[in-house]
Amino acid sequence: MSLYRVEAVVLNHRYFGEADKIVTLYSREKGKLKAVARGSRRPRNRLLAGTQPYSHTEFLLFSGKGLDQISQCELKESFYTLREGLEEMTAAAYVAELYDVLIEEGEGNEELFYLLLCVLHLLIGAKDIDLVLRFFELRFLSLLGYRPQLIRCAHCDGHLEKEQLKISSRLGGLLCPHCWGQDEQARPVCPGTVEMLKQLLLISPSRLRVLRAGAKVRREMEAALRAYLEFRLPRELKSQRFLSLLQDGEL
Ligand SMILES: [Zn+2]
Known part of the structure; x- marks a missing residue:
């Protein structure tokens, strides 16, 4: 049995037994991991606060047989407002x-x-x-090695004219008109959308709120990034359906 420490964000929790939870963490040191939080559903349990979804927490864990167990934890930031407002909650869940x-x-x-x-x-x-989520999707895809090619054609590496472009999730970026036939599912994007995608890749997060995007650009960015993600996802996301209902005003 060995003890180790990680700094992590709780991605989700699942009830287990009478008073326990299994939490999925994303940690700075070891990436994603699952662990058991014994007794953490009891009121006043010392693991309760630090194991809520989206909590940023320092954990002391021990590994033995089966899943690792949380021995102690110290909450750094609860992000509790993300568990309250419907829109924030849905976005954080996504x-x-x-x-x-x-x-x-x-x-x-x-x-x-x-x-x-x-x-x-x-x-x-x-x-x-919405714009925070587009920023997130682009940066997340980039860190996973799927950064969309926006400077040259993703198929022939040729120069891109501003006015006539399509984006292909399968080929990983923009296509010049000569290469449109390479992916029938490639979708047209206007110059404003291309510009906004480039900005989102470069902008410092603290300046995100100064960006403004019109309805067309938003629609195109969302559709393009959704197609991009879906191409790489093993299954439909539960939170994605909820997010769409919320955006369409059906909730
Ligand atoms: Zn091309």
Whole structure:
């Protein structure tokens, strides 16, 4: 049996037994991992606060047979507002689900850890949750090695004219008109959308709120990034359906 420490964000929890939970964490040191939090559903349990979804917590764990167990934890930031407002909650659930579904256990990546923390901060009191999510999707895809090619044609590497472009999730970026036939599912994008995608890849998170996007650009970015993610996802996300209902005003 050995003890180790990690700094982590709780991606989700699942009830287990009478008073226990299994939590999925994304840690700075070891990437994604699952652990048992014994007794953490009892009121006043010392593990209760630090094991709520989206909590940023320091954990002391021990590994033995079966799943690792949480021995102690110290809450650093609860992000509790993300468990209250419907829109923030849905957005945070979506972010957490992408980490859970697209990342294998045991792949440590500090940049992914800091992106997660950064996005949770941005979601608190965000005026433009959609734009925060587009920022997140692009940066997340980039860190996983799927950064969309936006400077040259993703198929022939040729120069791109501004006016006539399509984006292909299968080929990994923009296509010049000569290459449109390479992917029938490639979708047209206007110059404003291309510009906004480039900005989101470069902008510092603290300046995100100065960006403004019109309805067309938003629609195109969302559709393009959704297709991009779906191409890489093993299954439909639960939170994605909820997010769509919310956006369409059906909730
Ligand atoms: Zn081309």
